[in-house]
Amino acid sequence: MSTAITVKNISKTFHEDDGASTVALRNISLSITTGEFFVILGPSGSGKSTLLRIMSELETSNKGSVIWNDPLAARSLGEGRAFVFQQFALLPWLTVFENVSLGLLSMKLAKAEIAKRVTNRLRLLGLQKFAKHYPRELSGGMKQRVGFARALVINPKVLFLDEPFSELDTFTAEALRKELIALWEKEKFTVVMVTHNVDEAIELADRVTVLTTRPGTVEAIVPITLPRPRSMRSPEVFDLHDEITNLVKP
Numbered sequence: 001m002s003t004a005i006t007v008k009n010i011s012k013t014f015h016e017d018d019g020a021s022t023v024a025l026r027n028i029s030l031s032i033t034t035g036e037f038f039v040i041l042g043p044s045g046s047g048k049s050t051l052l053r054i055m056s057e058l059e060t061s062n063k064g065s066v067i068w069n070d071p072l073a074a075r076s077l078g079e080g081r082a083f084v085f086q087q088f089a090l091l092p093w094l095t096v097f098e099n100v101s102l103g104l105l106s107m108k109l110a111k112a113e114i115a116k117r118v119t120n121r122l123r124l125l126g127l128q129k130f131a132k133h134y135p136r137e138l139s140g141g142m143k144q145r146v147g148f149a150r151a152l153v154i155n156p157k158v159l160f161l162d163e164p165f166s167e168l169d170t171f172t173a174e175a176l177r178k179e180l181i182a183l184w185e186k187e188k189f190t191v192v193m194v195t196h197n198v199d200e201a202i203e204l205a206d207r208v209t210v211l212t213t214r215p216g217t218v219e220a221i222v223p224i225t226l227p228r229p230r231s232m233r234s235p236e237v238f239d240l241h242d243e244i245t246n247l248v249k250p
Contacts, residue, residue, distance in 0.1 A: 010064035042211030082151035141172035161193035
């Protein structure tokens with residue numbers, strides 16, 4: 001299979017106004033396969049979200065490079081790739097339909113094409129009845145569905161996810177994870193996701209990269225070869241949970 005993203009020797013240091021500095025990441029190198037569901041896991045402060053933002057080019061590194069091997073994916077956020085944030089990040093003065101359509105405005109599509117794409121994504125994520133609602137009228141789970149719809153409406157080659165289920169209750173998060181996997185299996189976009197939840201990583205990932213404590217480096221890369229849908233109470237899952245938990249050093 002082809003490579004979607006290559007990360008070479010990424011390092012990141014944050015410099016404070018008082019002259020202090022914090023090394024967040026040190027010499028991170030990764031290779032992510034096209035169509036892979038790739039999860040980044042690590043203890044708090046390991047630089048997981050910083051690495052994700054560097055990979056998506058929302059943030060720059062002090063050293064190293066991110067190489068895009070697919071020219072379509074190499075386009076800027078909002079074109080070849082999309083980002084779903086931990087916080088819902090919806091514009092409160094826009095309806096659900098208008099929030100989802102934001103990702104298409106820069107693509108110079110006809111109004112009819114925009115309406116078609118938005119309506120399709122709303123339908124796939126169970127939002128069609130809420131198209132005219134405003135964010136204040138939605139539950140947390142519905143708001144995050146809107147976030148996913150806004151990201152997926154551009155048909156991205158790569159989808160970046162920064163702890164997208166962490167603000168949701170257990171049952172809502174479980175349902176949304178299942179819907180995400182169903183869409184991913186159907187459309188086979190590449191996913192790079194950050195999480196602090198070991199069970200979530202095992203349920204979703206093809207491979208899990210475990211980062212060390214700050215400064216974050218790659219502790220291990222663990223393949224998850226169990227067939228989907230995965231039984232989260234199977235002996236194989238319990239063994240993987242123990243293996244990955246032991247790697248995540250606080």
